[in-house]
Amino acid sequence: xxxxVGIAEMRVSDDEKEIITAKxxxxxxxxxxxxxxxxxxxxxRCVLPNSAIDGNRADSAPQTFADTGxxxxxxxxxxxxxxxxxxQATLVGGSNLLGDSTIFHMGDRTAQGVRAALSSLGIxxxxxxxxxxxxxxxxxxxxxxxxxxWSSGVEKELV
Numbered sequence: 162x163x164x165x166v167g168i169a170e171m172r173v174s175d176d177e178k179e180i181i182t183a184k185x186x187x188x189x190x191x192x193x194x195x196x197x198x199x200x201x202x203x204x205x206r207c208v209l210p211n212s213a214i215d216g217n218r219a220d221s222a223p224q225t226f227a228d229t230g231x232x233x234x235x236x237x238x239x240x241x242x243x244x245x246x247x248x249q250a251t252l253v254g255g256s257n258l259l260g261d262s263t264i265f266h267m268g269d270r271t272a273q274g275v276r277a278a279l280s281s282l283g284i285x286x287x288x289x290x291x292x293x294x295x296x297x298x299x300x301x302x303x304x305x306x307x308x309x310x311w312s313s314g315v316e317k318e319l320v
Contacts, residue, residue, distance in 0.1 A: 166191070166206045169225040173203030173237040174303055181301045186254035188268035190227065190275045190291070191299055193251040194234055194284070195306035196243035202303050205234045206254075209267075210274025227274035235282060250284050251308045251319050252276075253299045255291040268292065288319040 164172050166183045174181070181204040183191045188208075195202040205224055212219035212226040223229035235245060255272035272291045279286060290297065290310050300309040308319040 166204050168206055169208050169222055169230075171203060171205040171224045171230065171234055171237070173201070173234065173241060175199070175201045175241040177304045179303045181303070182299065183253075184298050186297045186299065187256045187258050188254070188271060190252055190254040190268075190271045192227075192231060192234065192275055192279075193253075193299075193301045193306075193308050194238055194243075194248050195251075195301075195303075196238065196247045197249075197306055198247055199242045199244065200303060201238050201241045201243040202301065202306060203234050203238045204299075204301050205230045207231075207271065207275065210270045227271060228278045231275065231278040231282065231284075235284070245283065248284050249287040249306070250279055251288045251301075252286060253290045253297055253308065253310055253319075256293050256295055256297070258294055258296065290317065290319060 192205040207230040212229045219229045223233045255268040257268045295312045298311045
């Protein structure tokens with residue numbers, strides 16, 4: 162069973178047959194969390210690095226931001242039986258499609274926000290496919306926690 166996660170959305174599951182996807186990741190960062198022993202995982206697609214930008218939006222749509230979205234993702238996978246101490250993260254996205262000339266570097270800033278939020282919550286990042294000036298598609302398989310990444314027609318497996 163396949164489920165696609167859009168911008169500022171997340172999905173969690175304990176169904177080993179489930180595959181969670183995200184298409185055309187640019188400056189957004191996809192965070193795949195997985196507890197191998199419980200076979201529970203989730204995928205968050207956050208847009209902005211920190212909820213301090215807009216507290217009202219953080220309350221109504223926490224998945225928009227790295228800090229509030231990751232907290233909600235962890236809470237949701239724990240409700241399905243994952244243990245925080247066993248969670249591992251894979252990060253994909255954080256591109257700067259406008260190149261290094263842009264002053265915003267939103268992809269870099271969002272990736273930094275994601276890393277900071279995960280670190281503060283004691284979650285290990287096991288793999289990253291972050292940055293550059295490319296768009297990526299991903300597939301997160303709950304059967305084994307594998308994350309497949311496609312960019313420019315090339316597939317890469319993050320195990």
